[in-house]
Amino acid sequence: MSSSKVYFTNMRTRVGESLLGKLDRLIVKAGIKEIDFKQKYAAIKIHFGEPGNLAFLRPNFAKVVADRIKALGGMPFLTDCNTLYVGRRNNALVHMDAAFENGYTPFSTGVQNIIADGLRGTDDVDVPIKGGTYCKVAHIGRAIMDADIVISLNHFKGHEMTGFGGAIKNIGMGSGSRAGKMDMHNDGKPEVDKSACIGCKICTRFCNHGAISFGADKKAVIDHKKCVGCGRCIGACSKNAVSNNAGSSNEALNCKIVEYTKAVVDGRPNFHISVVNNVSPYCDCHGESDAPIVPDIGIFAGFDPVAVDKACIDAVNAAPGIAASILGDREHTHKLPNGEDHLTDIHPTTDWRTQIAHAEKIGLGTGNYELITVK
Numbered sequence: 001m002s003s004s005k006v007y008f009t010n011m012r013t014r015v016g017e018s019l020l021g022k023l024d025r026l027i028v029k030a031g032i033k034e035i036d037f038k039q040k041y042a043a044i045k046i047h048f049g050e051p052g053n054l055a056f057l058r059p060n061f062a063k064v065v066a067d068r069i070k071a072l073g074g075m076p077f078l079t080d081c082n083t084l085y086v087g088r089r090n091n092a093l094v095h096m097d098a099a100f101e102n103g104y105t106p107f108s109t110g111v112q113n114i115i116a117d118g119l120r121g122t123d124d125v126d127v128p129i130k131g132g133t134y135c136k137v138a139h140i141g142r143a144i145m146d147a148d149i150v151i152s153l154n155h156f157k158g159h160e161m162t163g164f165g166g167a168i169k170n171i172g173m174g175s176g177s178r179a180g181k182m183d184m185h186n187d188g189k190p191e192v193d194k195s196a197c198i199g200c201k202i203c204t205r206f207c208n209h210g211a212i213s214f215g216a217d218k219k220a221v222i223d224h225k226k227c228v229g230c231g232r233c234i235g236a237c238s239k240n241a242v243s244n245n246a247g248s249s250n251e252a253l254n255c256k257i258v259e260y261t262k263a264v265v266d267g268r269p270n271f272h273i274s275v276v277n278n279v280s281p282y283c284d285c286h287g288e289s290d291a292p293i294v295p296d297i298g299i300f301a302g303f304d305p306v307a308v309d310k311a312c313i314d315a316v317n318a319a320p321g322i323a324a325s326i327l328g329d330r331e332h333t334h335k336l337p338n339g340e341d342h343l344t345d346i347h348p349t350t351d352w353r354t355q356i357a358h359a360e361k362i363g364l365g366t367g368n369y370e371l372i373t374v375k
């Protein structure tokens, strides 16, 4: 069975070289110079961190990657899409505020931040998914699709619905516009909460299917016979009056994320970096970050997002669990069938293996990897 190369460096440093220097050496060894960056736009897909969360990646890591791309002649920018849920990153204005608050400014990283799906999260491109079985098209933030090259710079952590948050999730879920995120998270069509709707009619401007009308009470109503479930109205409504509660199963969610990732990377140079530090049990979308479940491990890089993710998963599951974390709580309350699989232990209602298996099935990459250590 074929395997992909994954390059790894641990968190140790020598006097005179910081971890940032090691990161640069790692990505060079892993082959980033093989990509022709000259005069090309390079989207560095990152998560700026929900304010209050302290586990997200420091901007210092992003500067190293951006500087390397600039040295290779490219035009990098940092990017993410708006969130579906209510928070501090659900439109471009508050999202940029959150990024600045967390230290992602052109002064610290040397590059601009672009919210890829625009002000309301409605600026997207429908991208066909080759081999997709759950989705036929992916709704991807326009700026990410406008780029020539995609680089994932990811903070690896646990995730309550997908088991882990790795390169695949950073790209797949993270590059989805608000409509794309609804597509991944939900199987149904949205409804309007009449108590929140103020009848402003802004949502109708974003509905290409004439599915929204207004009754005598001047509140929006969605005709599900006309609605195609694109989710644009969810992003359009600044009152958060539109939502979809028909959630995908965690298995379907994992598979849809994989398919969205394939839509983003197919046909374009792509490269993946995952920093395995502050491994919090939950996503950086949380406005808090619980104690790390394992000690900091290192940084992984390579051209195959599936191999990079599998290498990170294996490293986390092989590391000793930290008792002063959620792992310690769980060990006190019940005996684990398999204490080595920390990710399944903390998120037993989902199975991270689904993501890897579906990624292999549709040709995104392989979970077989050769780990090459960079000292």
Ligand code: SF4
Pocket: 192, 196, 197, 198, 199, 200, 201, 202, 203, 204, 219, 220, 236, 237, 238, 239, 240, 241, 242
């Ligand atoms: S945009 Fe929101 S508040 Fe305005 S009419 Fe539509 S659902 Fe109601």
Ligand code: SF4
Pocket: 189, 190, 206, 207, 208, 209, 210, 211, 212, 222, 226, 227, 228, 229, 230, 231, 232, 233, 234
């Ligand atoms: S989800 Fe339905 S109602 Fe909302 S914009 Fe799309 S088609 Fe229109």
